[in-house]
Amino acid sequence: MASVATPPVTDTQGMNYLVSLPRRIVTVWVPLTVFLIVLLFPFYWMVVTSLKPDDELLSRVGNPFWVHHPTFAHIHKLLFETAYPEWLWNTMLVSVVSTLVSIVCSVLAAYAIERLRFRGSRYVGMAIFLAYLVPPSILFIPLATMVYKLQLFDTRLALILTYPTFLIPFCTWLLMGYFKSIPFELEECALIDGANRWQILVRIVLPLAVPGLISAGIFAFTLSWNEFIYALTFISSSEVKTVPIGVVTELVEGDVYHWGSLMAGALFGSLPVAILYSFFVEYYVSGLTGAVKE
Amino acid sequence: MRRARRIRVYSSPWLTASLASLTDRLQDNRNALGLLFLAPAAILLLVFLTYPLGLGTWLGFTDAKVGRPGIFIGLENFDYLWNDQVTRLALFNTIFYTVVASVIKFGLGLWLALILNQHLPFKPFLRAIVLLPFIVPTALSAIAFWWIYDAQFSIVSWLLEKMGLIHQYIDFLGDPWNARFSTIAANIWRGVPFVAITLLAGLQTISPSYYEAASLDGASSWQQFRYVTLPLLTPIIAVVMTFSVLFTFTDFQLIYVLTRGGPLNATHLMATLSFQRAIPGGSLGEGAAIATAMVPFLLAAILFSYFGLQRRAWQQGAKD
Numbered sequence: 070m071a072s073v074a075t076p077p078v079t080d081t082q083g084m085n086y087l088v089s090l091p092r093r094i095v096t097v098w099v100p101l102t103v104f105l106i107v108l109l110f111p112f113y114w115m116v117v118t119s120l121k122p123d124d125e126l127l128s129r130v131g132n133p134f135w136v137h138h139p140t141f142a143h144i145h146k147l148l149f150e151t152a153y154p155e156w157l158w159n160t161m162l163v164s165v166v167s168t169l170v171s172i173v174c175s176v177l178a179a180y181a182i183e184r185l186r187f188r189g190s191r192y193v194g195m196a197i198f199l200a201y202l203v204p205p206s207i208l209f210i211p212l213a214t215m216v217y218k219l220q221l222f223d224t225r226l227a228l229i230l231t232y233p234t235f236l237i238p239f240c241t242w243l244l245m246g247y248f249k250s251i252p253f254e255l256e257e258c259a260l261i262d263g264a265n266r267w268q269i270l271v272r273i274v275l276p277l278a279v280p281g282l283i284s285a286g287i288f289a290f291t292l293s294w295n296e297f298i299y300a301l302t303f304i305s306s307s308e309v310k311t312v313p314i315g316v317v318t319e320l321v322e323g324d325v326y327h328w329g330s331l332m333a334g335a336l337f338g339s340l341p342v343a344i345l346y347s348f349f350v351e352y353y354v355s356g357l358t359g360a361v362k363e
Numbered sequence: 364m365r366r367a368r369r370i371r372v373y374s375s376p377w378l379t380a381s382l383a384s385l386t387d388r389l390q391d392n393r394n395a396l397g398l399l400f401l402a403p404a405a406i407l408l409l410v411f412l413t414y415p416l417g418l419g420t421w422l423g424f425t426d427a428k429v430g431r432p433g434i435f436i437g438l439e440n441f442d443y444l445w446n447d448q449v450t451r452l453a454l455f456n457t458i459f460y461t462v463v464a465s466v467i468k469f470g471l472g473l474w475l476a477l478i479l480n481q482h483l484p485f486k487p488f489l490r491a492i493v494l495l496p497f498i499v500p501t502a503l504s505a506i507a508f509w510w511i512y513d514a515q516f517s518i519v520s521w522l523l524e525k526m527g528l529i530h531q532y533i534d535f536l537g538d539p540w541n542a543r544f545s546t547i548a549a550n551i552w553r554g555v556p557f558v559a560i561t562l563l564a565g566l567q568t569i570s571p572s573y574y575e576a577a578s579l580d581g582a583s584s585w586q587q588f589r590y591v592t593l594p595l596l597t598p599i600i601a602v603v604m605t606f607s608v609l610f611t612f613t614d615f616q617l618i619y620v621l622t623r624g625g626p627l628n629a630t631h632l633m634a635t636l637s638f639q640r641a642i643p644g645g646s647l648g649e650g651a652a653i654a655t656a657m658v659p660f661l662l663a664a665i666l667f668s669y670f671g672l673q674r675r676a677w678q679q680g681a682k683d
Contacts, residue, residue, distance in 0.1 A: 203412060
């Protein structure tokens with residue numbers, strides 16, 4: 070991890086005490102407030118819209134920023150009259166399974182590259198980094214033909230097998246950074262005590278790399294939850310769709326937009342990742358910055 | 364190994380010996396063990412990443428359609444696409460979208476990072492909520508933007524009209540240039556948190572003693588930023604912006620949800636056009652050719668990132 074080499078500076082105040090309060094309000098607090106309002110407004114708007122009755126939604130009078138007669142009709146419609154719960158379940162299943170598969174593969178690969186240092190491990194490390202840079206937008210067409218040939222079209226398995234292509238490179242790259250920070254001496258001690266490589270990995274390296282595992286897991290989960298283009302291309306039946314695809318393709322019917330239930334769908338699709346993220350913010354941020362820094 | 368030991372009890376001495384020596388040799392041989400550990404990841408990546416990458420390039424040189432394997436037609440796809448007005452427009456849109464969005468994301472992201480690097484109360488909390496737009500599914504936040512950009516009930520138009528700035532509602536997604544700038548705005552909204560948080564991590568590694576030294580020497584705050592912050596931050600800026608450019612250049616979800624490339628193909632990017640030609644349109648070869656045409660741009664970005672990383676290693680005192 071980069072932070073081992075260069076510990077983050079705790080005293081960020083420096084000479085800020087020389088800056089007067091009115092100046093700080095103009096240079097810090099005003100722009101920060103504007104940033105926060107703009108960044109958070111779409112979420113507020115999702116909540117407000119999903120609770121507004123239709124006549125309030127489609128009127129230009131009154132204060133649109135507030136709900137005057139909140140209703141759960143849109144949410145009820147979403148949860149009981151559409152396949153939304155099924156999409157949630159599919160997304161959860163696909164995300165969890167592909168995350169687990171990717172973490173297992175990545176732990177083994179990162180350990181091999183970083184610690185076993187087999188011949189050519191440096192080049193494999195580079196190749197993994199390059200694989201991380203290959204965007205799904207240029208892979209979905211050939212993958213679609215493969216998925217079709219393997220008769221996986223319209224199955225969750227197609228997603229579970231293809232999501233690791235962007236998860237493994239990322240997780241391996243992240244875990245390599247974490248493994249690098251574990252002192253070699255610990256492994257050497259264990260080797261002298263007669264442990265084999267597998268025992269070293271499971272009993273010594275993994276417990277020390279738990280923060281890295283959590284970072285990689287959270288990141289992989291949110292990436293697969295957010296995935297769009299593969300799910301859009303490989304899935305066509307409503308009952309195997311994921312939330313982003315379901316909301317975009319099924320909740321929009323013809324020219325009449327049910328904004329209330331659309332916004333409720335967007336909100337409930339965002340909540341699981343947002344909640345998970347709120348519990349593990351530090352891990353997520355260290356994953357994000359670690360992957361860029363390493 | 365537990366398995367080898369268990370076998371030792373029941374089986375012949377010869378088998379035991381050979382199995383034990385096999386596992387021992389495997390244990391000792393870094394190369395063999397390395398390959399074994401690497402195998403699951405390598406197989407998945409080779410089958411579902413490397414092979415499709417090659418297959419995609421090959422498809423770009425064929426006339427494959429859905430349900431029909433194509434035959435090699437050389438550069439015909441590329442020749443056709445080069446003279447196709449829609450593809451040219453998509454190329455222009457992609458470059459315009461990437462350049463404008465990346466420049467603004469960099470400016471706003473750096474600004475936000477500098478603000479968050481100040482001594483603020485509730486800093487971890489602020490940092491957490493700043494990153495929210497980046498973690499929620501883009502397709503879903505794009506739907507929120509779709510509603511915000513609605514031609515009849517847009518909240519932005521409502522606000523501007525009440526403020527007396529406009530007299531009729533703005534058609535955000537119906538007019539080509541409005542649509543371009545609206546999609547760029549949504550992309551910026553999603554991308555700024557990523558740039559800001561990663562640059563913030565870079566800022567936090569700069570020791571305040573540099574700033575103290577600079578201000579004792581009489582440097583103004585602009586000079587401190589220009590001659591202390593910026594040079595020390597350059598390597599991480601290079602990497603962050605490479606990622607940002609890469610994500611923006613290959614963007615798909617936002618455009619697909621907001622406009623599907625319309626109006627009049629004004630917001631089609633290479634990725635959305637390639638999807639439209641290949642999947643609903645059925646011309647796999649043509650779509651693959653468009654996707655392949657993005658590769659040179661991506662390679663340029665990767666090389667840029669590589670040299671950014673090199674410079675960072677050099678600054679940290681690593682050998683060549």
